[in-house]
Amino acid sequence: MSKSVVNDFTLNIATPNGTGSQTSNTIIFRALYHMGIAAAAKNLFPSNIQGLPTWFSIRVSAGGWQARAEQCEILLTLNPATWNQDIANHPRGGVIVDNTDYKIPESRFEGYVRYSVPFESLALKHLRDAKLRPKLKNLIYVGVVAQLFGIEEESVQATIRAMFANKQELFDVNWEACKIGIDYAKENLKKQDPYRFARANQTAGKILIDGNDACGLGAVYGGCTAFTWYPITPASSLGEAVIEFFRKYRTEKDGTRNYAVVQAEDELAAIGMVLGAGWAGARAATSTSGPGISLMGENFGYGYYAEIPAVVFDVQRVGPSTGLPTRTQQSDLLLVAFHSHGDTSFPMLIPANAAECFEFAWRAFDVADRYQTPVVVMSDLDLGMNTWVSEPLVYPDRPFDRGKILTPEKLAQLEKWGRYKDVDGDGIPYRSIAGRTQDSRFSYFTRGSGHDENAVYSESDQVYARNLDRLARKIRGTVQVLPEPVLAGKGNAEVGIIAFGSTDHAVREALAANETAADYLRLRAYPFHDSVGEFIAGHDRVVVIEQNQQGQMAQLLRMALPEHAPKIESITYYGGLPLSAAFVARALNGTLAKV
Amino acid sequence: MSESATAQKTNRVGLTKEDYGGAPSTMCKGCGHDRISEAVIQAAFHLGVESHRIVKMSGIGCSSKTPAYFLGRTFGLNATHGRMPSFATGSYVANSALMPLGVSGDGDTASIGIGQFVHLVRRNPKMVYIVENNGVYGLTKGQFSATADRESPSKRGALPSEGPIDLCSLALDLGCSFVARSFSGDKKQLVPLIEAAFSHNGLAFLDVISPCVTFNNHDESTKSYTYHKDHEVHYHDVTFVPHFEHIDVEYEPGSVQTVPLHDGSKLHLKKLDAAYDPTDFQRAAHALRETRANRQILTGLIYINKGTPTFAETLKLPATPLASLDEKTLRPSREALDKFNAAHRV
Numbered sequence: 001m002s003k004s005v006v007n008d009f010t011l012n013i014a015t016p017n018g019t020g021s022q023t024s025n026t027i028i029f030r031a032l033y034h035m036g037i038a039a040a041a042k043n044l045f046p047s048n049i050q051g052l053p054t055w056f057s058i059r060v061s062a063g064g065w066q067a068r069a070e071q072c073e074i075l076l077t078l079n080p081a082t083w084n085q086d087i088a089n090h091p092r093g094g095v096i097v098d099n100t101d102y103k104i105p106e107s108r109f110e111g112y113v114r115y116s117v118p119f120e121s122l123a124l125k126h127l128r129d130a131k132l133r134p135k136l137k138n139l140i141y142v143g144v145v146a147q148l149f150g151i152e153e154e155s156v157q158a159t160i161r162a163m164f165a166n167k168q169e170l171f172d173v174n175w176e177a178c179k180i181g182i183d184y185a186k187e188n189l190k191k192q193d194p195y196r197f198a199r200a201n202q203t204a205g206k207i208l209i210d211g212n213d214a215c216g217l218g219a220v221y222g223g224c225t226a227f228t229w230y231p232i233t234p235a236s237s238l239g240e241a242v243i244e245f246f247r248k249y250r251t252e253k254d255g256t257r258n259y260a261v262v263q264a265e266d267e268l269a270a271i272g273m274v275l276g277a278g279w280a281g282a283r284a285a286t287s288t289s290g291p292g293i294s295l296m297g298e299n300f301g302y303g304y305y306a307e308i309p310a311v312v313f314d315v316q317r318v319g320p321s322t323g324l325p326t327r328t329q330q331s332d333l334l335l336v337a338f339h340s341h342g343d344t345s346f347p348m349l350i351p352a353n354a355a356e357c358f359e360f361a362w363r364a365f366d367v368a369d370r371y372q373t374p375v376v377v378m379s380d381l382d383l384g385m386n387t388w389v390s391e392p393l394v395y396p397d398r399p400f401d402r403g404k405i406l407t408p409e410k411l412a413q414l415e416k417w418g419r420y421k422d423v424d425g426d427g428i429p430y431r432s433i434a435g436r437t438q439d440s441r442f443s444y445f446t447r448g449s450g451h452d453e454n455a456v457y458s459e460s461d462q463v464y465a466r467n468l469d470r471l472a473r474k475i476r477g478t479v480q481v482l483p484e485p486v487l488a489g490k491g492n493a494e495v496g497i498i499a500f501g502s503t504d505h506a507v508r509e510a511l512a513a514n515e516t517a518a519d520y521l522r523l524r525a526y527p528f529h530d531s532v533g534e535f536i537a538g539h540d541r542v543v544v545i546e547q548n549q550q551g552q553m554a555q556l557l558r559m560a561l562p563e564h565a566p567k568i569e570s571i572t573y574y575g576g577l578p579l580s581a582a583f584v585a586r587a588l589n590g591t592l593a594k595v
Numbered sequence: 596m597s598e599s600a601t602a603q604k605t606n607r608v609g610l611t612k613e614d615y616g617g618a619p620s621t622m623c624k625g626c627g628h629d630r631i632s633e634a635v636i637q638a639a640f641h642l643g644v645e646s647h648r649i650v651k652m653s654g655i656g657c658s659s660k661t662p663a664y665f666l667g668r669t670f671g672l673n674a675t676h677g678r679m680p681s682f683a684t685g686s687y688v689a690n691s692a693l694m695p696l697g698v699s700g701d702g703d704t705a706s707i708g709i710g711q712f713v714h715l716v717r718r719n720p721k722m723v724y725i726v727e728n729n730g731v732y733g734l735t736k737g738q739f740s741a742t743a744d745r746e747s748p749s750k751r752g753a754l755p756s757e758g759p760i761d762l763c764s765l766a767l768d769l770g771c772s773f774v775a776r777s778f779s780g781d782k783k784q785l786v787p788l789i790e791a792a793f794s795h796n797g798l799a800f801l802d803v804i805s806p807c808v809t810f811n812n813h814d815e816s817t818k819s820y821t822y823h824k825d826h827e828v829h830y831h832d833v834t835f836v837p838h839f840e841h842i843d844v845e846y847e848p849g850s851v852q853t854v855p856l857h858d859g860s861k862l863h864l865k866k867l868d869a870a871y872d873p874t875d876f877q878r879a880a881h882a883l884r885e886t887r888a889n890r891q892i893l894t895g896l897i898y899i900n901k902g903t904p905t906f907a908e909t910l911k912l913p914a915t916p917l918a919s920l921d922e923k924t925l926r927p928s929r930e931a932l933d934k935f936n937a938a939h940r941v
């Protein structure tokens with residue numbers, strides 16, 4: 001056996017969807033966390049409930065990198081429907097754990113280290129309860145992996161205990177099943193490969209969480225009271241998280257709920273309800289993905305023009321159309337930035353990790369209230385649905401900013417109030433809220449059709465243009481409160497890289513390994529902060545890396561900064577897998593080689 | 596101030612009828628919708644509606660414009676086409692102490708907005724929902740809407756190529772807790788029905804036939820003044836007695852059915868058909884079907900059920916509106932977040 005490879009390889013587990021393998025995969029991932037290893041977990045699942053193949057990849061690296069690895073060293077091929085292809089794709093020299101009961105021809109294992117385990121027979125023999133067998137069967141491979149590659153028993157046990165809420169009977173059956181694998185491997189499999197997990201120090205202080213949970217909790221901390229949604233992958237678990245956290249944090253002892261959740265009939269209704277609730281003074285939000293965003297179009301424009309706060313979570317998936325519902329992209333940028341007909345502009349907050357999902361979620365409500373407009377948090381499937389080893393969530397550093405809500409005192413001061421009057425010169429008018437006072441000077445008629453400063457119907461060309469100009473100015477002002485970009489590097493390299501969102505992990509990893517000295521600016525919001533223009537101005541070449549075909553962020557940058565347009569280059573990947581550092585490195589070398 | 600102005604009648608909240616008015620109407624002269632606006636004003640004045648306790652909600656269409664022409668002191672929201680129900684639901688959820696007064700058209704509700712209408716009915720918020728039904732899209736110049744009857748030709752003589760939706764039957768079938776139909780020209784019936792709708796604790800749906808004089812009032816149209824006059828039937832005359840008025844009227848035994856309403860008001864139904872009972876679902880459904888088959892238009896209070904829980908009750912909303920809850924109530928503590936982080940370290 002060659003020199004051992006410790007904590008620097010990828011394990012790929014192929015199983016059929018809906019067979020309970022998710023629990024087993026999670027146990028492996030979490031047991032590694034328990035050993036202090038920051039593994040990267042990517043669940044590649046099909047758009048189907050049961051039967052189609054899923055691949056769960058667990059990557060460990062010295063740097064604790066969280067991006068997807070392209071290489072896979074160890075394959076667990078446990079899906080009778082995919083072993084053929086799985087093995088064909090697996091690089092020679094690698095390790096394969098297969099199911100003896102599938103009777104895969106010997107010849108297929110030439111050039112591999114093979115561990116064959118009769119999973120079905122073991123399950124039949126040792127798992128007496130036929131009802132529980134299909135579920136528990138998967139625990140056997142957890143045991144095999146633990147024994148073969150060195151996941152400590154104590155860590156597996158601690159994980160099972162935590163996952164089954166410390167219920168002894170549940171722990172017992174699961175651990176026993178796991179033990180079947182451990183014992184089989186001990187007695188029958190001789191270690192022939194170099195790969196080994198070993199205790200590490202990569203997880204100190206960190207938490208395990210997915211982006212959707214973090215967004216959901218952020219919404220609750222942001223004071224959201226009305227949440228409406230229509231289920232769609234990959235945004236559904238965000239809605240479910242909000243519901244769970246509402247129950248937990250917002251239910252009074254007598255059962256009173258300081259929240260409302262409405263499962264809307266579609267996304268048109270979901271956004272309509274958010275706008276209705278926002279109009280009536282509540283903090284309201286909805287979560288969706290591309291198809292839902294498309295449906296929300298008309299009402300986005302309504303919210304923009306009638307000036308109503310709203311928060312929308314867009315957990316992006318692969319478009320156009322139904323696309324690949326269970327794969328990831330960053331391809332809703334142009335759609336969201338200018339959503340709806342007419343001249344519009346929507347602020348976007350773009351988190352790159354779970355801690356930012358939490359932070360940007362609560363901050364989005366402040367932006368929406370302050371600027372009285374729909375605001376979108378742009379997450380994606382990779383960020384939202386995969387579990388990440390993340391920095392802990394940080395408590396909000398400031399109180400709610402409810403923006404310019406008219407109080408009786410303020411009304412007395414203003415004398416002549418007009419709903420859409422720019423009193424302070426920042427384009428943001430004062431807003432009154434129904435039901436807050438009996439003074440009828442407060443009331444006004446909200447409409448999406450032409451209106452003047454006093455919210456009175458108007459078809460005047462001058463009034464209309466003035467209003468649109470004020471709105472544009474108002475939205476431009478959001479840069480003052482939107483998250484600023486983050487700069488990595490000294491800022492004086494020749495090449496400037498721009499990226500955003502979940503691809504940050506692959507980009508940072510690629511840059512850390514690359515000799516090319518480049519500065520890296522991570523965008524965290526749209527519209528762009530002034531420092532983005534300065535960054536571009538300060539570099540000879542600027543490359544924007546993103547996960548869509550059209551180079552949508554590059555387009556937005558060219559539009560916002562036309563003077564720099566010619567120097568903005570694009571690297572794009574849009575196949576739907578989470579971005580890998582290897583791809584970034586290759587593409588970057590290729591792009592930079594061009595003159 | 597002149598003698599007559601000071602002597603102007605005020606209601607129980609000290610407002611005059613003019614106080615319930617709005618901007619000048621921009622409807623065509625003679626449009627049925629204006630009559631409905633007048634009926635709303637009259638009902639609100641009689642009831643002593645406090646303008647800060649309701650919100651006007653509408654979609655898009657001639658009908659949906661009318662909330663600008665009544666209750667001018669009240670907040671209003673003119674939403675997108677067919678989407679008023681969702682905006683109203685949002686507002687209601689944020690502050691269920693504010694009752695939405697929804698005004699829509701047959702296009703806005705039965706065509707583009709049928710989905711949202713259907714689901715609004717399922718939710719049963721406390722809300723008044725008036726459809727000003729003229730069988731056409733008035734605002735886009737007279738195309739058929741989804742309530743146009745098959746036998747009802749356009750001005751140019753074309754017939755609809757699809758069958759009609761009867762919104763009352765649909766609402767009833769979906770479990771609507773208050774279903775009524777009336778005619779924009781019949782204030783005697785319409786005003787008390789609107790008043791009863793205000794007093795109902797749940798979704799009160801009113802289908803009000805409202806002729807479009809410009810595009811759909813020719814004699815052959817089934818939504819015309821003349822057609823309505825010839826085909827209308829009702830099984831009772833309605834009188835509304837608000838909770839704050841103590842009027843005892845003597846009726847012959849068995850001739851009147853009194854429907855007590857949520858706020859203590861009463862709707863007296865003087866029976867013209869001894870058997871009809873609007874609390875009887877089967878009878879209501881049958882009556883709608885039967886009159887339709889006979890080419891009649893059934894008006895009056897068709898159905899009422901006070902037992903359906905409101906959406907606020909179902910959602911267990913707090914006494915303080917969600918919109919008024921403060922940061923202390925809404926933002927969980929720092930300790931809670933510490934605990935959350937700790938729980939995600941295993």
Ligand SMILES: Cc1ncc(C[n+]2csc(CCOP(=O)(O)OP(=O)(O)O)c2C)c(N)n1
Pocket residue numbers: 655656657658659676699700701702703704727729731732733734735740807
């Ligand atoms: C999304 C959308 N599609 C089409 C229109 C055009 N439009 C405006 S009003 C209307 C029909 C209104 O009909 P109805 O609700 O019956 O109102 P009426 O004018 O008859 O009172 C249509 C189709 C629109 N405003 N929005």
Ligand code: SF4
Pocket residue numbers: 621622623625626627628657658729733734806807808809810
């Ligand atoms: S077009 Fe018809 S519905 Fe519209 S205002 Fe004129 S008469 Fe009324």
Ligand SMILES: [Mg+2]
Pocket residue numbers: 656700701702727728729730731732733740
């Ligand atoms: Mg109409």
